[in-house]
Amino acid sequence: MEIENLVAFCRALRERGLSVTPPEVVAAATVLQVIDTSDRDEVFLSLRSVLTTSVDDFPVFGELFETFWNRSPRKLVERDSGTTVRARNVSQPKGLAFFLENWSASVRAGAEAVKVPGASDIDSRAQKVFADFSHEELEQISQLARRIVRRLASKPSRRWQPVARGHRVNLRRSLRLSLKTGGELIDLAYKRRRAKRTKLVVICDVSGSMDMYSRLLLQFVYGLQNSFAKVESFVFATSLSRITGELKNKTYRRALDRLASNVHGWSGGTRIGASLANFNVQWLRRIDKRTVIIILSDGWDTGEPEQLAQALSKLKERAGRLVWLNPLLSNSSYQPLTRGMQAALPFINVFAPAHDLASLRALEPHLVL
Amino acid sequence: MRQIQQMLADQVYIADAGIATALYLSMALGKPLLVEGPAGVGKTEIAKALANAVDTKLIRLQCYEGLDATTALYEWNYPKQLLHLKLEESSSASEAEKEAAIFGEAFLLKRPLLQAITEHERAPVLLIDEIDRSDEEFEAFLLEVLSDFQVTIPEIGTIKATHRPHVVLTSNRSRDLSDALRRRCLYHWIDYPSLEKELEIVRAKVPAVGKVLSQRLTRVMQATRTMGLSKIPGVAETLDWANALVALQATELNDEIMAETIGCFLKDEADIATFKATQVTD
Numbered sequence: 023m024e025i026e027n028l029v030a031f032c033r034a035l036r037e038r039g040l041s042v043t044p045p046e047v048v049a050a051a052t053v054l055q056v057i058d059t060s061d062r063d064e065v066f067l068s069l070r071s072v073l074t075t076s077v078d079d080f081p082v083f084g085e086l087f088e089t090f091w092n093r094s095p096r097k098l099v100e101r102d103s104g105t106t107v108r109a110r111n112v113s114q115p116k117g118l119a120f121f122l123e124n125w126s127a128s129v130r131a132g133a134e135a136v137k138v139p140g141a142s143d144i145d146s147r148a149q150k151v152f153a154d155f156s157h158e159e160l161e162q163i164s165q166l167a168r169r170i171v172r173r174l175a176s177k178p179s180r181r182w183q184p185v186a187r188g189h190r191v192n193l194r195r196s197l198r199l200s201l202k203t204g205g206e207l208i209d210l211a212y213k214r215r216r217a218k219r220t221k222l223v224v225i226c227d228v229s230g231s232m233d234m235y236s237r238l239l240l241q242f243v244y245g246l247q248n249s250f251a252k253v254e255s256f257v258f259a260t261s262l263s264r265i266t267g268e269l270k271n272k273t274y275r276r277a278l279d280r281l282a283s284n285v286h287g288w289s290g291g292t293r294i295g296a297s298l299a300n301f302n303v304q305w306l307r308r309i310d311k312r313t314v315i316i317i318l319s320d321g322w323d324t325g326e327p328e329q330l331a332q333a334l335s336k337l338k339e340r341a342g343r344l345v346w347l348n349p350l351l352s353n354s355s356y357q358p359l360t361r362g363m364q365a366a367l368p369f370i371n372v373f374a375p376a377h378d379l380a381s382l383r384a385l386e387p388h389l390v391l
Numbered sequence: 392m393r394q395i396q397q398m399l400a401d402q403v404y405i406a407d408a409g410i411a412t413a414l415y416l417s418m419a420l421g422k423p424l425l426v427e428g429p430a431g432v433g434k435t436e437i438a439k440a441l442a443n444a445v446d447t448k449l450i451r452l453q454c455y456e457g458l459d460a461t462t463a464l465y466e467w468n469y470p471k472q473l474l475h476l477k478l479e480e481s482s483s484a485s486e487a488e489k490e491a492a493i494f495g496e497a498f499l500l501k502r503p504l505l506q507a508i509t510e511h512e513r514a515p516v517l518l519i520d521e522i523d524r525s526d527e528e529f530e531a532f533l534l535e536v537l538s539d540f541q542v543t544i545p546e547i548g549t550i551k552a553t554h555r556p557h558v559v560l561t562s563n564r565s566r567d568l569s570d571a572l573r574r575r576c577l578y579h580w581i582d583y584p585s586l587e588k589e590l591e592i593v594r595a596k597v598p599a600v601g602k603v604l605s606q607r608l609t610r611v612m613q614a615t616r617t618m619g620l621s622k623i624p625g626v627a628e629t630l631d632w633a634n635a636l637v638a639l640q641a642t643e644l645n646d647e648i649m650a651e652t653i654g655c656f657l658k659d660e661a662d663i664a665t666f667k668a669t670q671v672t673d
Contacts, residue, residue, distance in 0.1 A: 041570055041573070041574060043574065045574070046574065049420065049422070053416055053420065056416070056419045056420075057392075057412075057415075057416075064392065064408075064412060067408060067409050067412040067413070068412050068416055070578075071409075071412065071413045071416060071424075071577040071578050071579055072416070072577060072578075074578050075570065075573035075574060075576075075578055076427070076573065076578070077580040080580065180456070180457030181457050181459055193469045194466075194467065197467070197469060197473070201486070201490055204486055205476040205480070205486075205489060302621070303619075306621075307563070307564075307565045308565055308566060336621065
C-alpha cells in the first residue's frame with residue numbers, strides 16, 4: 023500500500039466514524055516500514071492494530087481494507103469522494119427528532135385527542151405533559167436533575183482527600199508539616215473518605231404507546247448526564263440502543279439530532295423482555311450494587327413474560343435498586359394487570375408514576391441509595 | 392513475526408498471527424498494547440508469556456476501583472522515616488541534611504509503575520491488568536506515565552526510564568476507556584478460540600489428556616459458548632476442566648463424569664440447567 027493510498031484509506035476510516043487522527047496516520051506509515059508489505063495478512067493485522075481502537079471498529083475496517091488493498095492511488099481519490107457522499111446520505115434516517123417534531127406539532131395543532139390516562143387531569147402547571155413545556159420549565163427539569171446528582175454523590179469511596187479537620191490523620195501531610203518544626207509532629211493534617219457517586223442506568227421505552235413520556239424522561243436524563251453524574255442511558259422499542267454518547271452533547275437540540283441519526287426502531291412495537299435480556303448480555307457487567315436502574319415503560323410487552331421476569335431477576339441481583347416508572351400509574355383507576363407488568367412486579371423495588379414534573383420530583387429520594 | 396509466534400509457542404502460549412503481529416509492532420514502535428476480549432481467553436497470559444519469551448521481569452499492576460497514584464506509583468515509607476528521625480534526634484545534622492536523608496531512595500516504596508520505570512537491567516514487561524476497573528482519574532494519570540515514561544517525585548526530582556518497558560494493558564470492557572488512552576495504544580481483540588486453536592491449546596497445556604478426550608471436551612466447550620449462557624466459559628475453564636478430567640483419570644465423557652466435573656466450566660446454577668436441557672435435545 024503506497025503512502026497516498028494509506029492516507030486516503032485513513033481518511034475513509036475517519037469518514038466512517040473511526041478515531042483516526044494524524045498521529046495514527048503517522049504511526050500507520052511507520053508500521054508499513056517495519057513489516058513485510060507484500061504480505062496481505064500482515065498488513066491487514068498491523069494496520070488494524072494501529073488504526074482501530076475497539077473491536078466495534080473491526081467490521082468497518084475490514085470492509086474498507088478490502089476496497090483499498092491493491093488500488094491505484096489516482097483512481098482512489100475519485101472513488102473516495104464518491105463513497106464519502108454516499109456514506110453521508112445513508113446516515114440520515116428519519117428518527118426521533120423527526121418524529122418528535124411531528125408529534126409536538128400535532129399537539130400544538132390542538133390534537134389533544136391523544137388519550138393518555140396519566141395526562142387526563144391537567145389542573146396545575148406541574149401536571150402538564152411535557153410537550154407544552156416552556157423554556158423556564160425545561161430549566162426546572164434541569165435544576166431538578168442537578169439537585170438529584172448532588173444527592174447521589176453522598177457515599178464514601180475508598181479514596182482519600184485532605185481536609186482541615188477530620189478523624190483520620192493524613193500521615194504524609196503531617197510528616198511534611200513536621201519538617202517546619204524540626205521533625206516534631208505538632209500540627210496534624212487530616213484526611214477523609216471522598217464521596218462516591220451512585221451510578222444511574224436509565225432504560226427508556228420509546229415504543230408507540232410511550233412516546234410523550236419518554237420525551238419527558240429523556241429530557242430529565244439529559245439533565246442528569248450533563249451534571250457530571252455517572253449516567254448510562256438506553257432506549258428500546260423492539261431492540262436496545264445505548265444513547266449515552268448521543269446525550270453527551272452541549273445542547274438538547276443537537277443531542278436529539280444525533281439521537282435521531284443513530285437510533286433505529288423508534289415507536290414500533292415493544293419487546294421489553296428481549297430488550298432487557300439483550301441489555302444483560304451486553305451491559306450487565308457495568309451494573310453493581312451502587313447502581314440504580316430506572317426502567318421507564320408502560321409494561322405493554324409483546325414478548326414472553328417469562329423472559330422479562332428472568333431478565334429482571336438477573337438485573338435485580340446485580341443492581342442496588344430497581345425503579346420502574348410507569349406513567350399509567352398516575353391514573354387512579356389503573357391496575358398493573360398486563361402480563362408484562364405482572365411478571366415484572368416481584369423484582370421491582372420502587373414502582374412509581376412518571377408523567378410530569380411533580381412525579382419526577384417525588385422520584386428524588388428513591389434515587390439515593 | 393513468525394519468530395515471535397515460535398517464541399510464544401515455546402512458552403506454551405498458542406499465538407495466532409494477530410497476537411504475534413500486535414506484539415511485534417508494540418515492541419518495534421514502542422507503543423503500549425491494549426488487549427481486549429471476554430474473560431478467560433488468555434489476555435493476561437500474553438504478558439506472562441512475553442516476559443518469559445524475552446527473558447525479562449514481569450511487573451504487574453492489578454487495577455481496581457479506587458486505585459490511586461500512591462498504590463500504583465510510589466509512596467514514602469512513613470514509619471521508617473519517623474524512626475529515622477527519632478534516631479537522628481540527638482545528632483548534630485542540620486534540618487536540611489535530615490530532610491535529604493529521609494527523602495532518599497532508601498525511604499521510597501516503589502509501586503509497580505515506578506518499578507517498571509527504574510528497572511535497570513533490561514526493559515521489563517509491564518502488565519496493567521483490567522484497566523477498565525480503575526476509574527477515569529487513574530486512567531488520566533496513567534496516560535501521563537505511558538507517554539513519557541518518566542515520573543516526577545517532588546522531593547527527589549524526575550526519574551526517567553532507563554529502558555522503556557513493554558506495556559500490555561488488558562480490559563474486559565466493563566466500561567469505556569477514554570479515547571485518549573485507546574489512541575495511544577495498539578489495539579488487539581482476542582475472541583474465543585476456534586475449535587482447532589482451542590484443541591491446540593488444550594493439548595499443549597494439558598498433554599496428559601488424551602487425543603480423543605481433548606477433542607470431545609473442546610467440542611463440548613465450543614457448543615457451550617453458543618448456548619447463550621450468562622457466564623460463557625473461557626479457555627481458562629476449558630483447561631480447568633481438562634485438568635480435572637486428568638485428575639479423575641477419566642477416559643471418556645460419560646454422564647457420571649460430566650455431572651462430577653460440570654462445575655469446572657459452568658459457575659451458575661441457571662447456566663447448568665440450560666446446559667443440561669440443551670444436551671438432552673441434542
